Every structure is written in structure tokens, then in C-alpha cells.
Amino acid sequence: MTQRLAIHTLVESRPDAAAIDAWMAGRRFPVVEGSRVTFVYRGEVDAVALRHWIYALETRRALERVAGTDLYYLVMDVPPRSRVEYKFEIERGGAQEWILDPLNPNRARDPFGSNSVLQAEGYEVPDWTRHDPRARPGTLEPMTVRSAAFGGERAVQLYLPARLRRSRRYPLLVVHDGRDYLEYAGMKVVLDNLIHRLELPDLIVAFTSSPEREREYADDPAHGRFLTEELVPQLGARYPLVDQPQARALMGASFGAVASFSTAWHHPGFWGRLLLQSGSFAFTDIGRANRFGPMFDRVVALVNAFREAPSAVSERVFVCCGVYEKLIYENRSLVPLLDETGMQVRFVESRDGHNWEHWRDRLREGLSWLFPGPLMMVYE
Amino acid sequence: MNRPEPPHAIVLCGAQRFDPTLGRAVRALGLDGPVALVTAGFQEREAEDQDIRAELGGTVENLRLHARADEAFAADAELRAAHRERQGALRHKQDFYRIRLEHALEAQHVVSQRRAPAAILAEEHEASLAEIRQLDAYHLGQCSRIHRAFETAVQPFERPAIARHRDELARILAASSLLVLAGGHVATLLNRLRLFGVAELCPGKPVAGFSGGAMVLCERVVLFHDSPPQGPGAAEVLDHGLGLCPGYVALPQPEMRLRLDDAERVSVMARRFAPARVLALPSGAAVTLEQGRATRVEGALLLTGDGTSVPFGPKGGA
Numbered sequence: 001m002t003q004r005l006a007i008h009t010l011v012e013s014r015p016d017a018a019a020i021d022a023w024m025a026g027r028r029f030p031v032v033e034g035s036r037v038t039f040v041y042r043g044e045v046d047a048v049a050l051r052h053w054i055y056a057l058e059t060r061r062a063l064e065r066v067a068g069t070d071l072y073y074l075v076m077d078v079p080p081r082s083r084v085e086y087k088f089e090i091e092r093g094g095a096q097e098w099i100l101d102p103l104n105p106n107r108a109r110d111p112f113g114s115n116s117v118l119q120a121e122g123y124e125v126p127d128w129t130r131h132d133p134r135a136r137p138g139t140l141e142p143m144t145v146r147s148a149a150f151g152g153e154r155a156v157q158l159y160l161p162a163r164l165r166r167s168r169r170y171p172l173l174v175v176h177d178g179r180d181y182l183e184y185a186g187m188k189v190v191l192d193n194l195i196h197r198l199e200l201p202d203l204i205v206a207f208t209s210s211p212e213r214e215r216e217y218a219d220d221p222a223h224g225r226f227l228t229e230e231l232v233p234q235l236g237a238r239y240p241l242v243d244q245p246q247a248r249a250l251m252g253a254s255f256g257a258v259a260s261f262s263t264a265w266h267h268p269g270f271w272g273r274l275l276l277q278s279g280s281f282a283f284t285d286i287g288r289a290n291r292f293g294p295m296f297d298r299v300v301a302l303v304n305a306f307r308e309a310p311s312a313v314s315e316r317v318f319v320c321c322g323v324y325e326k327l328i329y330e331n332r333s334l335v336p337l338l339d340e341t342g343m344q345v346r347f348v349e350s351r352d353g354h355n356w357e358h359w360r361d362r363l364r365e366g367l368s369w370l371f372p373g374p375l376m377m378v379y380e
Numbered sequence: 381m382n383r384p385e386p387p388h389a390i391v392l393c394g395a396q397r398f399d400p401t402l403g404r405a406v407r408a409l410g411l412d413g414p415v416a417l418v419t420a421g422f423q424e425r426e427a428e429d430q431d432i433r434a435e436l437g438g439t440v441e442n443l444r445l446h447a448r449a450d451e452a453f454a455a456d457a458e459l460r461a462a463h464r465e466r467q468g469a470l471r472h473k474q475d476f477y478r479i480r481l482e483h484a485l486e487a488q489h490v491v492s493q494r495r496a497p498a499a500i501l502a503e504e505h506e507a508s509l510a511e512i513r514q515l516d517a518y519h520l521g522q523c524s525r526i527h528r529a530f531e532t533a534v535q536p537f538e539r540p541a542i543a544r545h546r547d548e549l550a551r552i553l554a555a556s557s558l559l560v561l562a563g564g565h566v567a568t569l570l571n572r573l574r575l576f577g578v579a580e581l582c583p584g585k586p587v588a589g590f591s592g593g594a595m596v597l598c599e600r601v602v603l604f605h606d607s608p609p610q611g612p613g614a615a616e617v618l619d620h621g622l623g624l625c626p627g628y629v630a631l632p633q634p635e636m637r638l639r640l641d642d643a644e645r646v647s648v649m650a651r652r653f654a655p656a657r658v659l660a661l662p663s664g665a666a667v668t669l670e671q672g673r674a675t676r677v678e679g680a681l682l683l684t685g686d687g688t689s690v691p692f693g694p695k696g697g698a
Contacts, residue, residue, distance in 0.1 A: 163424070167450070199609045246475070344479070346611065368610040376603040376613070379563045379592035379632050380395060380421075 006031055007038045007073050011066055020071050029103035030118050035079055037118060039063060039086075040103060041072040047091040048072040051098060052084055053353045054324040060089065082120035082351035083358065084324070108357045110184050117357070128193045128364055129186055135196035136162035140188060143206075145234050149225040150216075156231065157182065159191055159205035160239075169242045171203045171371055172235065173273075174227055176217065176252030176259050178207025184356035190363050198375040199368045204239055206231060210259075214295055217252075217259035219302040224263035228270055245272030246315060249370050253277035253359045254327075258299050264313040265306065272315040273370040277359045278322060281330040283307055303334070312341040318366040319345065320359075322352040385583035390597060390625050390669040393590035394632050394661035394679070395563065396435060401666035401678055402590050403435040406558060408668065408676055409586060413557030414439035416582075420446040420572035421564020421592050432562055440560075441552055445572035448545045452575075456541035459534060466530045467571075470523065474618070477519040482614050484512045485648075492644055509651055516617045516652070520600065523619045527574070537577060546576055553582040563591025563632065566603070567618060570596045579622045587624055594630040594661060596621045602629050602653070606639040615649060625669065629653045634660035634681065634689075643687025650683040658683040659692060667692065 010023050020042070031038040041048045041063055048063040063072035078084060085108055087098045100107065101116035108117050119125075143156045157178055161170070181187040187207075194200040208231070210216045216223045232248070235241060242248075250260035250271050257279030264271040282296040283303040290300045317338055321331035328349070335347045346369050352358035391405045406415075417440050419429045426446040433440045453460035488508035494501065536542045553559065559582055561569065569592055573579065589597045604615035631638065631649075638660060639645055650658050659667065665679035680692040 165424070194609075364609050365611070368608070372608070372610055374565060375608055376605050376616075377567050377618075378421075378565050379595060380397070 003034065003036055005033050005036055005038060005075060007040070007075065011073075015066070015069065015071075017069070020066075020069060024103075029101065032078075032119075032121050034121060035077055037076050037078045037120065039074045039076070039088075039101070039118075041088055041090075041101070042070055042103075043090075044070050045072075045090050045092045049089040049091075050074055050076075050086055051089050052086040053355070054084060055326045055328070055353075056324065063088075078118065078120045079351055080120055080122040082118070082324075083123050083353075083361075084118040084120070085115035085353060085355050085357075086118060087115055108184075108355060110356050111180060115355075120351070123351075126361055126364065128197065128199075129190055129360055130193075131189055132193050132196065135192040137192050138162050138188070138195070140182075140207075143235075143238075145226075145231050147226050147230050149222040149230060154208070154226070154231075157207040158235075158239075159188060159207065161195055161202035161204070162192075163202060164204075164239075166240055168202075169240045169247075171201060171247035171249070172232070172241050173203055173205045173249045173251060173367075173371070174231065175205060175207045176250075176256030177209060177213065177254075179209045180356060181253075181359075182207055185360035185363070187360070187363065190360065194364060194367060194373065198373045198378050199364065200373040201371055203371060204235070204241065206235060213255055213259075217255040217262075218295070218298045219258065219262040220298075221266055223259055224266040227263050228267045245270060247272070249273030249275060251275035251277070251366075252279075253356075254280050254354065255299075257281070258302070261306075261313070262302055265302065268311065268313050271313075274314045274317045275366045275370055276317065276319045276331075277362060277366070278320070278325055278327055278354050279331060279334070280327060281334050283330065283333070303330075307337060310337045310341045312343045314343055316344045316370055317346070318348070318369045320348040320350065320362045320366060322354060322358050323349050324351065324353045327354065386626070387587045387624055388584055388670065389586040391586075391588035392594040392597065392625065392628070392630050392659065392661060392665075392667045392669070392680075393588065394594075394663045394665035395591045396432070397663070399664035400435045401664060402432070402560070402588060403437060405666040405668055405676065405678075406436060406560070406588055409558070411557040411586060414441055414555060415558045415560055416440075416553050416556035417442045417560045417562065418445055418569070418573065418578070418593070419562045419564065420449075421562060421566060421569035422446070423565055423568055429562070432560070436560065441556070443549055443552065443578070445576060445578070446568070448549075449572050449575055452539075452541040452545060456539055459536065459539055459541055462530060462534045463575075466526060469526050470619070473519065473522045473526065474616070477515065477522075478614065478616055481512070481515050481616055484508070484515055485614050488512060488648060489644070509648070512648075512652055516600075519617055520620060536575065542576065546581065549576055549578065550581045553578075553585065556582075557586070559585055559587045561587070561589040561593030561596060563589075563593050563595075566592040566595050566601060569593065570601060570619060570621065573622060579624060589630075591632040591661075594625075594632055597625040598628050598630050599623045599626050599656065600629060600653070602631065604631060604649075605637045606642070606645060607637075615652075627656050627672065628669075629656050629658045630661055631658060631683075632661045633663075635662050640681070640689045646683050646689060647685055647687035650687075651685045654685070657692075660689060 050061045063074040104116045106117040252260045257276040339345045598621045601618040601621045605613040660681040668676035677694045681689040682692040
């Protein structure tokens, strides 16, 4: 039996403007009723469509107009715990425009702007992503790294824990697309909170960024040399780092995950921890043509080489991917190969897409898997 | 090192922050004289002991083991390097033990989900537990070997950087009626107690420990958390404890760390460490043991092999 939704009751009542006003008052949008979600737009336009990035569904779904009104709606099935980013496509006077959902206050930012966010039943923004006044804040400091691999200098942002002591040694985490992780995934607050909760140890984090990520992150050997032979020694000369593979981690999302894997692949035994989020691990089973296009050609060569002869490039690997991403197939395919090499592998899927808040939401389980904090050690 | 003479009385308490029991339990011992306090588990915050002093009342002297260790390492570079090397070896051993242990616990879980004739299942359960116990025993053996090698090579008590502090500690402890161990970072606490041989300096003296302090008094220090963020928690043995409270394993903060409604986990925990009794010490708990018998009990729970947790009784049983 079809679930009777709030929008159905409204439509059947043949509402006038005042009835619609009353129906909307105090209601949260989109309307979430179990696994049924009603997207709503109100305004004098010619047409409205939902634009989303759920790979398995059509990316454009038209909203239906309630006859004689300026109200549009679309009902979709969205599984519990989903988080979906979207926009509305508005058509007016022959012109089209993508806009945020004016009725939904939940927004997510990314390098291209921002999106509205549907939080399905059961999804909650994790509390450890929000500023906690009890957590002593670490500091962010700029550092310049000299690079023969790239020629010239590279700017890095360093996260130093609040209680940095020279007499101790710290693990190192190197983050690809560091500026974006700080800006769009709130990673400094996440680090402060997880360290405060003893779920992560005090650690030093190098947020790196690339001026040409599509080239440098796609298995460019210079990139691996820069991180392994230049960044780490120069960091080690300034800060007390643990000089062991299990205390060195690489992480990144999308092409950043490829860059992490590629760096470990070219320097086996050096990077003992990898966190790979929604990695662009394109491959082919025959031939070279891949479904992602020429930008992925070098990635395909790398992943095909690994698939041909899997080897333990690291010790412990956390892999995550959203089930609404096009890349879910590639990531699911990679995991058993990683596993068979003897590396310890943890794979987590979530009902989310290829976006920064999804990657933020997986940081707690991913980072604490790589570097368990002293939670098991502290009994106050 | 030989096992020190057991204390005349032992008090094991839960966390003290919200429902303190330490002062009441200690006063019930009827002791007279100053208290020696160890807060090395607080690490750099070792001096922040005001709440404990207030709870204990009377004269309290903090042994400052964390600060003393820093002074000793600053004065003796060879000791510091050897100590760091030993800690690195222990961490490696803990990592490898954990890899095997997680697989053994997973195997035990799989076995427990199977359907088979009861007699066969009982045998297989026992075989799984025996494997886990064997891993625990192997790990403890490795820890002992590493400690022995360190002590033989470094002779820490003979080194002036340590001996000077031991002399002072011996004087303080001789004048104290009770040794109290606060919780905190349990590995640091154990490490500093062992570095200065504190247990050997006060044979027979009554001792009280709360939270992590209670853990290190036992023969084995068991690290545990059923729901850590990185996935299903595997309780693991850290090292030998001081061995002053034989026959017990202390698990403080069970309200935050243990799923006491998970019969399988509770049963495995109880049977794995048997014949030692596994005591959960929630906030508000205090257990006094005299000559190995529980003489005064508040709020402690005994984990049982049938997967339940029951109030621990004053006669030393459930």
C-alpha cells in the first residue's frame, strides 16, 4: 500500500494560497516521512527540476506543479541514513538557472560553490564535527618546503597539536587537497575534537595542496618523491616525528586518494597507513579505453598494474566510498585485492556522494583506524 | 624482579570524579599517618591532584613519579635511550599481539554463532578460548622477556639518576601508612611505578587504587573498550601489573566501556581470565580486600561465565 504523505493530503484538498501558507508554516523541507522524501519549491516559474548527484538515478527529475498554484513537488524514495546534495533547476522565460533550495537551511560548501543537503531519516551531522569549547585547539602554521622534484617551493599548512612537546615524538599524517579538507570538511575542528576525546593521538598533520592536481595526483612519480624524499625529511628536521612506517600516513579523496596510493606504491614500506576516500581507482579488464576519459589514463595504468600483481604497499588501509558515487564499483573492486596482499584493510560504504561533507563524516572511523588514540589506555 | 610482599589491605575503586568512594573506603581501614600518592598516570598534569587530596584528607605527599622520570632521563642519556628502545619494542609486540588477537576473537565470535550439537559446541568454545588465553600468555611472556633484558642491561636501580630518587621515595613510603594510585594513562602509570620499583619499596603496606590505579594493582592489566570509534573493541592484555592484587582483573568505567548486556562478550571476558575474578568497577564502586578476602564492597559487579554481571559480595563471591 502506498504511504499517504503530507503532500498528498494537501494536493487532494485543492489548496489556495492561504492553505499552502498554512501547510508550509513550521514545516521542515524537504519533508522526510520515513523513507519517502518530498522536495518542494514555491514560486512563479515555468518549470522546476531536482538536480542531484546520485549516480544510480537520473540526475534530473522534474517537480510536478499543483494545479492552479505556484507550488511544485517531487516525491522520492531515499533510504534511511542517506545524505544527498542537490540543487533546483529553475526555468523562467526560457532561461534556466540552478539555485539552492530556498526552503532548506542545510547547505554544504565545496570549491564550486554550495549545495542544498537532504538529511534523510536517521542521518545526523556527527557531533564531533562541531566546535567543542572543551577541546584545546591545535595550531595551523605555514611551512615552505623546498622541492627539487617539482622545482621551487611548495607551501604546506601544518597542524600542530595543542600540547606539542619537544621531548615526545609524533605520528605524521599527510593530507592531499589540504586546503579543501580544512575549508570544506572542517578538518581542524575534527582533529581538535578527536584528540580531545582520546580517539586520536596527538599528531602532526601536513595539509598539502597542488597547483595541478589532475597531473600531479595521477601517478606522477615526482609527487611521490616530493612527499617521501623532501617533505618528510624537512618536517623531521623541524619537528619530533616517529621515524617508523606505522607512524606515517597518507590520505586523500578522489584523485587525492590515487595520489596517496601511488606514493605508497612507489615507496613501499615507507608509508604504513593509508586513508583512501572515494578514490578514482579507474581500471580496465581489457584494452586501455576507460569510462572516465583521457584524464584517467595514467590512473588506469597504475591500477591495472596493481591489479595484475597486487602487493602490500602499506600496512593498514582504510577505504571508504559513497554508494551514490559512480566510483563505488572501482572501490569495491579494489578492496579484495588490497586485502589479499596481507595489508589490514577496512572498507566502509555510506549512503552519500562524492563530496566533502561525506569525506568529513568518515574521518572519525578512518583516522582512528589508522592511528588509534589513547582511549584504550586512559582510565581516569 | 621478584613479586613484592602482598599488602595487608587493598582497596580497588571506580572513577572518582562524580561519585567518590576512595576517602570512605580508606578511612574504613582505620589507618593513621600520611598518604603517599601516585598521579603519574596524569602525565604532565601530575601536579593537578587537589581533588584527590581533598577526598583523602590529612597529609598527602605526591611521589611525583612522572616528574622524577623526566629528571632521571635528563640526567642519564643512556638510560633514556635504553628506555625509549624498550618502549618501542613493547609497542611492536603489542601491535603484533593485537593482529593475532583480533583474528582469534573473531574466530571465537564465528564459533559462537554456529549451530551444532551442544557437546561439540562446548568443546569448540573452550578451544577458541584456549587459543585466546595462549595468545595472552605468549604476549605476557614477551613483555617479561623485554623487561628482563632491559633490567639486566641497564641495571636501572644501580644508576645514580634512579637511585637518588629511590632513596627519597623509600623515606617517604616508610613514613606513610598507605600508598594510593590514581588512574589516568595506565601504561605511563605502570611504567613509572616499575621504573622506580615503587612496589618493592613498600612491602606489605596497604594500597588503594582507583580507575587505572586499580588496574595496575592486578596481575594483568587488561585494556578494554567495547565500542571504540575504529570498530569492535578487542580487549587486550597490556602487560603484567604490579601483582599486588592476585586473583582479580579490574575493569573501571564499565558504564562507558563495557556492553554488559552483551552476554557473549561478558562471558568471554569472564572465562578468558579465569580463574581470576573479573570485577567491573563503575563510578561509586569500592572493594576492600584483606588477606585475599573481600571485607567491604560497594557497587562492584562480577562478570560471570554465563554472560551476566552480578553484584560482587562482601564475602568475596557473587
